[in-house]
Amino acid sequence: MDDCIFCKIAAGDIPAERVFEDDHVVAFRDLNPQAPTHVLVIPKRHIATLNELKPEDEAVIGRMYGAARDIAEQEGFADAGYRTVVNCNEAGGQTVFHIHLHLLGGRMMHWPPG
Numbered sequence: 471m472d473d474c475i476f477c478k479i480a481a482g483d484i485p486a487e488r489v490f491e492d493d494h495v496v497a498f499r500d501l502n503p504q505a506p507t508h509v510l511v512i513p514k515r516h517i518a519t520l521n522e523l524k525p526e527d528e529a530v531i532g533r534m535y536g537a538a539r540d541i542a543e544q545e546g547f548a549d550a551g552y553r554t555v556v557n558c559n560e561a562g563g564q565t566v567f568h569i570h571l572h573l574l575g576g577r578m579m580h581w582p583p584g
């Protein structure tokens with residue numbers, strides 16, 4: 471998608487602090503972190519929201535969670551615990567319409583979320 475900021479990050483056209491990349495996913499630090507570690511894991515292929523997920527996207531969603539697990543290990547909070555979040559559409563708080571997994575760690579999380 472030409473006007474998608476996360477497609478541009480995936481392509482390397484917009485800078486981001488990458489912490490992980492493979493053939494199908496990229497992970498980079500959030501510009502406005504909500505925890506000591508706040509990383510976004512995205513598929514390289516444009517998928518706008520969870521609502522647009524197709525059966526053929528299941529493998530890349532699995533890779534996104536695998537990347538989050540590995541990054542939590544690298545960042546040192548895998549055992550302590552962390553949170554993963556996917557926001558969907560306006561009521562879910564989604565502001566960038568290229569699906570992304572938030573990985574938040576390094577502090578105690580609270581429930582319910584805001």
Ligand code: AMP
Nearest residue numbers: 475486499500501502557563564565566
């Ligand atoms: P959401 O509200 O779930 O759509 O999350 C979008 C996230 O993208 C927010 O946490 C923003 O801080 C983050 N964000 C937006 N633009 C960038 C960017 N260029 N680089 C890194 N993070 C970004």
